[in-house]
Amino acid sequence: MTESNGYFLKVSNLKVQLQNETILENVNFSIKKGTMLAIVGPNGAGKTMLFRTLLNLVPHTGKIEWGEKVKIGYVPQNVSVKDIPISVREFLSYRKGADIEGALEAVKLDQHYVMRKTLSVLSGGQLRRVLIAWALIDNPSVLLFDEPTVGIDIGGEESIFAMLKDLKQKSNITLLLITHDIHLVREYTDQLLGLNKCTTFFGNSQQIAEPALQQKIYGETVCLAP
């Protein structure tokens, strides 16, 4: 599939099997450029594995078709910074040709305040923003964000999503977000992918408000036909 056909990313019959265990099967969805897609599903549904697969880090079958020469930015759910004395400047300078000031500005962080701080002393929200800045440095066309609001207070969650939406509007970046926050999904994202080893729902994010859909996504698994 190419973008001329209307899709930025098309995933068809994706299957991931590791050590004889099926992690993902019958995963199908497609999105247009500039879409903010929320990926929801119960724990162990394979959401993070879907990201790993899109990053080409795990063997898989089926098709992953990007509509253009894609540059992927990735923000993982868990990072281990507690025992590493690395400052924000040092971390961001690990990217070649890094425009550190520009990246921090894009994620609305005061560079004078955070630049010399070590990652381990940042608040959860600040650390997530630094990780986004890291991912944004080489102007990716798509950002994969695993649980943007993990470890962040309620006000912080809202501001991270608002910042991502602002980013999308400014640069037309495509965003794929794994999240559990139904309110934020409805408020900020465009499309919704329900995942429970297979695609259980794919459609408009607004529909997440319907209890029947929530039951469908988080309840007994019924895979959608490809």
Add this chain to the structure above:
Amino acid sequence: MIDTVIYSLIVGIAVGFSAGYLGSIMVLEKMALVGDALSHVALPGLALGVLLGFNPLIGGFVFLFVSAVLIWYLGRVTKLSFETLVGAAFTLALAIGILLYGNRLDALEAALFGDITNVSLTYSVFSVIIAIIIVLLTHFIYRNIVLSLISEELARSKGINTALANLLYLLLVSVTVAVGIQVTGTLLVGFLVVTPAAAARIISGNLSRYLPLSAIFGAVSAISGVLLSTSLNILPGPMIVISGVAIFVAALLYRWRKKIMA
């Protein structure tokens, strides 16, 4: 006599500096005991050198090198940590080494505690060249390893081959340990990759300070240890360790003082 002291100092600085630099990764990886335990794996190789009449350090290096590759491979296959695998290997190697040495107690003592006073000009030049290569290669993989410590997925998503970086790192540790054995012996060489970096870690707020300090503390430990051993006419290995521990204690006091003043 003066020549010997100068050669000893050159080897000490080279080994201390490179081991300290490399050891800074080990402390970040919480693998401090790996360097220590890995050093004992060299013992059977050193013993074979003595028995078969070739340079024992070559035997030690070959054993370390093969063990490092084997440990790396088993780690990938079994998913066991390096610490577990090294822990399993080192006691076996120690036992085999001691059996192979038999009653050659002088050679065993040199292997266990080092003999820096017998270094030649050739060996000191060799150790400097090796130290430069180790520091350069460590610098080359440093970012990759730090990124993989923060998040392996993050590193891999940027095309970093974390497995290869770990293999190269283990090989560098093996070379450092092999060269360092002449300085402190297999029993104490682990010190050089652990304590200077630990001292640097407790007084460093960022990597730009931590890395050079680890290397400098390693070199200073070696210099002061060699000078003390020469003036007191005792084994250099233990004196290098004592000097390094003194630096560690000084770093601790510096940190406490800083906290009190803050």
